[in-house]
Structure formats: structure tokens, C-alpha cells
Amino acid sequence: MKQIAVILCFFCSLSYGQEREKLVTVKKVLKLMGTRFELTVVAQNEEIGYINIQEAVSEITRIEKMISSWDADSETSLINKNAGIKSVKVSMELFRLIERAKKISEITDGAFDISYASMDKIWRFDGKMDKLPTETAITSSIAKIGHKKILLDKERQTVFLEEEGMRIGFGAIGKGFAADRTKELLISKGVKAGLINASGDLTTWGTKATGEKWMIGIANPLSKNKVFSWLPVVESSVATSGNYEKYIMFKGEKYSHIIDPRTGYPTKGINSVSIFAKDAELCDALATAVFILGRDSGIHLINQIPGVEVVVVDGENKIHKSSGILFDNNQ
Incomplete structure (x- = not known):
């Protein structure tokens, strides 16, 4: 579950300069892709703004229809149904998304893997677990996972999952992908500025109607309703993953609901991760x-990727950051 650890700033100092065209901000919050989307556009008037937002909703709905593993008629479901049986021809849009996902799997040594959906659900984070799963059960739960088992044929534009029972899912990249695509659509329609917040996967372009920069606040780890530090998001994106609410405790150890697809064990030692980059899709995947x-x-990896930064809050609520983040973490 994504935690929204960013707080939008609507009280930043104004940019003074030449007189700006009179613009309005139109905002709508609604449930899409099974989660909370906040859509904000800067437009000439409210009527145009609401038309833009409806176009955004249509685009997000289109993407969900393509990548949803819950929709029996989606391209993704067709791939999963034919796992171990035959390759499936897909749209170039989905093919390229899977191609990018595999590349992220490679650079993260499998920490990110869309075949995580093949995992047997043996961990429960609803408070009902009274003992840890056995090592045998954990090993068995990840037997069908492996990004190298996702075979792509670019010439035929097909996807094949090598083993029967394998599944792919876009839970750790899909909302970022949708945010990026929606942003591209709105820019192509002449929308000069806006913000899309897909339950913590956030992307922006342009400036607010007042000329101010869009700002996000890194939540204070001791109180997520309080801001630790403000950072500008200029023509870029941010995504946050956290375990503030969904975790289990065993013998004093805190286990996150985020499972390592390579080992089958829940992650430990981190409370939240915020990734900053140009594209929301990349932010989404790298946060996980x-x-x-x-x-x-994690920080070592991010320091090697140009244009990407990270803020990590560890299990002791201490804040760590990559080399390009400039705020003072002793605040």
C-alpha cells in the first residue's frame, strides 16, 4: 500500500514579475485504478479546466483497462492466462512498459520485478498472523518469480511467461505510468500547467496559476501530518513508499508489507522512501x-543514476538522502 508522505504547498511565496494572464486552478479528487487520484490543472476558466480533467480521467481509465490484472479482458490478463502455454501479441505501449520494467529489474538486481504477482500470499498483514511462515513455505511462494522468465519478442511484439502459473502485475509501476501518460496527454491538449497525484505518485508541469512553483513536503517521520522539509517539484515527479500503517511485529521486529521478490521475506529497517526524478513511472518502481x-x-544505487534522488527514513526515524538532495537532515 502506498502511503502519501507528501503534502502539497499552497502557501509558498509569490513570484513577482510581469503581469500574468488570469488563470484558474481546477482540482478534482476521485477513485481510479482502485486508489485515490488528485487531478489539478491550470486553465483559462473553470469550464475548460473540467473538460481537461475529464480527458485525464478517460486516459487513466484507458490505461487501467490495459494493465489491470483484475480485468479478465485486459492485455495483461491475457498474458497471465497463457503463461507456460503460448506467447501473446500485445500493443506496443504495453510491450514497451514491460521492456522498461525488465530493465529496472536488471539494474536493481531483481528487487523490482513485475512477476512478483506470481507470489503465493502466505504473509498476512491484517493482525491475524500468530507465527511466521516456514522457510519451506516462503521458498515455495516465490518459485515462479523471475524477470528473466518474461520473454519478449520485439519483432513479433509478443510477451511469453515461461512457466505455467506465472503472473505479472503493475502494482509497483502502474500508477506512475498512468500519471506520466496523462501528463503527456494534457500537455498535448495545450494544458500549460498541472499536477497529478496518484496516491503518492506525483508529477507536475508548469507552475501554479499564481506563478509559484509546485512544492512537496517531506513528512516528519515522527508525525506524518507535519512537514520536515519543503522541496520544489519543477517539471518532475516524486513517489513515496511507506509502511506507516501496514506491517506486522514478531519478537520486537517490524516487518513491512513490501515483500522482497527474491527471498519471499518482508522488508525491514525502512519506514519510507521518496524518489525524485523526471518520470513518475521510474519514481514509482525505484521507490519499491x-x-x-x-x-x-538503495542510496548507493540512486547515487549512480543521473537525474534521480532519494530520501530514506529508516526504522529509527532517521533521515538519509542521496548526494543531490540539499536540505539539512539535522533539522
């Missing part, structure tokens, strides 16, 4: 990957 890799390995 860093959570699984752990603080040191």
Missing part, C-alpha cells in the same frame, strides 16, 4: 526497489 534493497544499497 530501494525499500527492498535497504538504506545503504
Whole structure:
């Protein structure tokens, strides 16, 4: 479950300069892709703004129809139904998404893997678990996972899952992908500025109607309703993964609901990860990957990727950051 650890700033200092065209901000919050979407556009008037938002809703709905593993008629469901049987021809849009997902799996050494959906659900985070699963059960639960078993044929534009029972899912990249695609659509329609917040996967373009920059607040780990530090998001994106609410405790150890697809064990030692990059899709995937890799390995990875930054809150509520984040973490 994604935690919204970013707080939008609507009280930043104004940018003074030449007189701006009179613009309005139109905002709508609704449930899409099974989660909370906040859509904000800057437009010439409210009527145009609401038309833009409806176009955004249609685009998100279209994407959900393509990537949803719950929709029996989606391209993704067709791939899963034919696992171990035959390859499936898909749209180039979905093919390229899977191709990018496999590349992220490679650079994260499998910490991010869309075949995680093949995992048997042996961990429960509803408070009803009274003992840990056996090592045998855990090993068995991940037997069908493996990004190398997702075979792509670019010439035929097909996807094949090598083993029967394998499944792919886009829970750790889909909302970011939808946010990016929706942003592209609105820009192509002439929308000069806006913000899309897909339950913590956030992307922006342009500036607010007043000329101010869009700002996000990194939540204070001791009180997620309080801001630790404000950071501008200029033509870029941020995604946050957290375990503030969904976790279990065993013998004083805190286990997150985010499972390492390589081992079958829940992650430990991190409370939240916020990734900053140009694309929401990349932010979404890397937030999950860093959570699984752990603080040191995760930050080391991000420091090697140009244009990407990270803020990690560890299990002791201490804040760590990649080399390009400039705020003082002793605040």
C-alpha cells in the first residue's frame, strides 16, 4: 500500500514579475485504478479546466483497462492466462512498459520485478498472523518469480511467461505510468500547467496559476501530518513508499508489507522512501526497489543514476538522502 508522505504547498511565496494572464486552478479528487487520484490543472476558466480533467480521467481509465490484472479482458490478463502455454501479441505501449520494467529489474538486481504477482500470499498483514511462515513455505511462494522468465519478442511484439502459473502485475509501476501518460496527454491538449497525484505518485508541469512553483513536503517521520522539509517539484515527479500503517511485529521486529521478490521475506529497517526524478513511472518502481534493497544499497544505487534522488527514513526515524538532495537532515 502506498502511503502519501507528501503534502502539497499552497502557501509558498509569490513570484513577482510581469503581469500574468488570469488563470484558474481546477482540482478534482476521485477513485481510479482502485486508489485515490488528485487531478489539478491550470486553465483559462473553470469550464475548460473540467473538460481537461475529464480527458485525464478517460486516459487513466484507458490505461487501467490495459494493465489491470483484475480485468479478465485486459492485455495483461491475457498474458497471465497463457503463461507456460503460448506467447501473446500485445500493443506496443504495453510491450514497451514491460521492456522498461525488465530493465529496472536488471539494474536493481531483481528487487523490482513485475512477476512478483506470481507470489503465493502466505504473509498476512491484517493482525491475524500468530507465527511466521516456514522457510519451506516462503521458498515455495516465490518459485515462479523471475524477470528473466518474461520473454519478449520485439519483432513479433509478443510477451511469453515461461512457466505455467506465472503472473505479472503493475502494482509497483502502474500508477506512475498512468500519471506520466496523462501528463503527456494534457500537455498535448495545450494544458500549460498541472499536477497529478496518484496516491503518492506525483508529477507536475508548469507552475501554479499564481506563478509559484509546485512544492512537496517531506513528512516528519515522527508525525506524518507535519512537514520536515519543503522541496520544489519543477517539471518532475516524486513517489513515496511507506509502511506507516501496514506491517506486522514478531519478537520486537517490524516487518513491512513490501515483500522482497527474491527471498519471499518482508522488508525491514525502512519506514519510507521518496524518489525524485523526471518520470513518475521510474519514481514509482525505484521507490519499491530501494525499500527492498535497504538504506545503504538503495542510496548507493540512486547515487549512480543521473537525474534521480532519494530520501530514506529508516526504522529509527532517521533521515538519509542521496548526494543531490540539499536540505539539512539535522533539522
